[in-house]
Amino acid sequence: QVQYVESGGGLVQPGGSLTLSCAASGIMFEVFHMSWYRQTPGKEHELVATARTSGSGGGLRYADFVKGRFTVARDDANNMLTLQMNALKPEDTARYYCRRTTQGDPWGQGTQVIVSS
DSSP states (O other): OOOOEEOOOOOOOOTEEEEEEEEEEEGGGGGGGGEEEEEHHHHHHHHEEEEEGGGGTEEEEEETTTTTTTTEEEEETTEEEEEESSSSSSGOOOEEEEEEEESSOOOOOOOOEEEEE
């Protein structure tokens, strides 16, 4: 059974930083590209960042709106995906989720990020 548990969200001031973590279970983590997504009320999930498998070169991909501010990383030994978020903006306020990039897995509970002064 596929399961994702996201953590690390919270309230932060504009310009601040947070690190999100995602623990995955029930999958062969190392053979799948993994992504972070975010969702705000009334909108679809949007792709934030992707960590490709080491077997495909391990490339990292980012949405334009987070390039230069967010860093995605994967730990295949521990089935973990992280998202380091710097220079946060109020428009980054959203619920953040992780899952395999192309498998259409059910969403986990996500972790809420609020950027506000």
